[in-house]
Amino acid sequence: MLARNLRAAPAARQCLRQLSRPTFAQQQFQCKGYATAEGDKVAKFKGQKGSDGKYTVTLIEGDGIGPEIAQSVKDIYSAANVPIKWEPVDVTPTLKDGKTVIPDEAIDSVTRNYVALKGPLATPVGKGHVSLNLTLRRTFNLFANVRPCKSIAGYKTPYDNVNTVLIRENTEGEYSGIEHVVVDGVVQSIKLITREASERVLRFAFQYAQDVGKPKVRVVHKATIMKMSDGLFLNLARDIAKEYPNVEFDAEMLDNTCLKMVTDPIPYNDKVLVMPNLYGDILSDLCAGLIGGLGLTPSGNIGDECSIFEAVHGSAPDIAGKGLANPTALLLSSIMMLQHMGLTQNASSIEQAIFKTLAEGKALTGDLGGKAKTHEYADAIISNLKA
Ligand SMILES: NC(=O)c1ccc[n+]([C@@H]2O[C@H](COP(=O)([O-])OP(=O)(O)OC[C@H]3O[C@@H](n4cnc5c(N)ncnc54)[C@H](O)[C@@H]3O)[C@@H](O)[C@H]2O)c1
DSSP states (O other): OHHHHOOSOHHHHHHHHHHTSSOHHHHHTTSOOOOOOTTOOTTOOOOOOOTTSOEEEEEEOOSTTHHHHHHHHHHHHHHTTOSEEEEEOOOOOEEETTEEEOOHHHHHHHHHHSEEEEOOOOOOSSSSSOOHHHHHHHHTTEEEEEEEEEOOTTSOOSSSSOEEEEEEEOSSBTTSOOEEEEETTEEEEOOBOOHHHHHHHHHHHHHHHHHHTOOEEEEEEOTTTSTTHHHHHHHHHHHHHTTOTTSEEEEEEHHHHHHHHHHOOGGGTTEEEEEOHHHHHHHHHHHHHHTTOGGGOEEEEEESSOEEEEESSOOOTTTTTTTOOOOHHHHHHHHHHHHHTTOHHHHHHHHHHHHHHHHHOSSOBGGGTOOBOHHHHHHHHHHHHHO
16 A cells, blocks of 8 residues: 555655665665765756747646736737747646556657746546646656745735745655555555755755845754654755855744744745745745735746746636736746746846836736736736836
């Protein structure tokens, strides 16, 4: 049963096999490390421009409002002359040997282009295929989920001037999918933490802090209770911090972080927070609440080979096809994508046009208290690009 339910990465599975032997504590620290040569960047973008001077980017428009908000991104990118060619793919799942899989054409496209922008994908509740979002993360081993949490000037929320970043380990921890029945009425769920996956996300967090000019990295943990699993994560962070002498490092207990964040988030502005999977899932939504909710929240799922950028909201079936959707979260996710690809000038000009449009408040969509249709909001951003 345990083996059947095991969905972790191959290296994690190897680690688990070692961990289940009698010398548990000793073996834990013998799992093969994630070797990164000094100076090498974790998850560096490997794409190259084509002969037309453009990068090709896979576009998964998604379900519900996905095609409408994707159209806004395409219109704004075209107006801003971003050197990108979109390659739309269909990710409608198929069943292969009883498992939900993504069509080969979609996998080939993301693998070839190293980068994708993704709209929301609907997940059937209690029946049908497993979450495609999870399938994509597993298929491409997208090990870090990056969620910037930044107030938008001019859009009033409970807190002003919030500007922190959360990085969540995206492949294991409590979401390893290793659950089994011990005896009737007793189930066990395994929180898998491996040196390999932890080192990878921790190194990425230090690198990300340097790249975006944040002076501090903070690990959020519960190593007081989960002494071995969170303990491994925390100890590795202490070791890796020595490789980054210019970045300050400290650690904080998850409960303490939650309390302090909702009391006053500003002291977190100089920090990148990095944490195991479940803590990141919860804390990143808490942070989205500080700055106006999921409709304005971008994210990136980062892998060694490729990365997928996506809005964190869902497919909004209640407003799909009505031209009411707010494309800001997908647009801001695409800006993270441009930064990842090194197209920083394009990123900054589109970002400024978005912030200007939101601050003007003349063409806002219904969720932000305005009356504009999706395309009218996009047109206002295009006007501000040219202003
Ligand atoms: N990353 C993803 O692809 C993702 C994330 C969350 C949910 N989902 C899926 O989306 C479907 C719907 O989920 P849900 O209803 O719980 O959450 P949802 O985010 O789709 O909608 C919640 C509420 O927010 C509104 N909303 C969401 N995005 C908006 C936008 N861009 N502009 C204006 N209003 C917006 C909706 O109209 C709705 O009232 C489900 O199938 C779920 O599994 C996908």
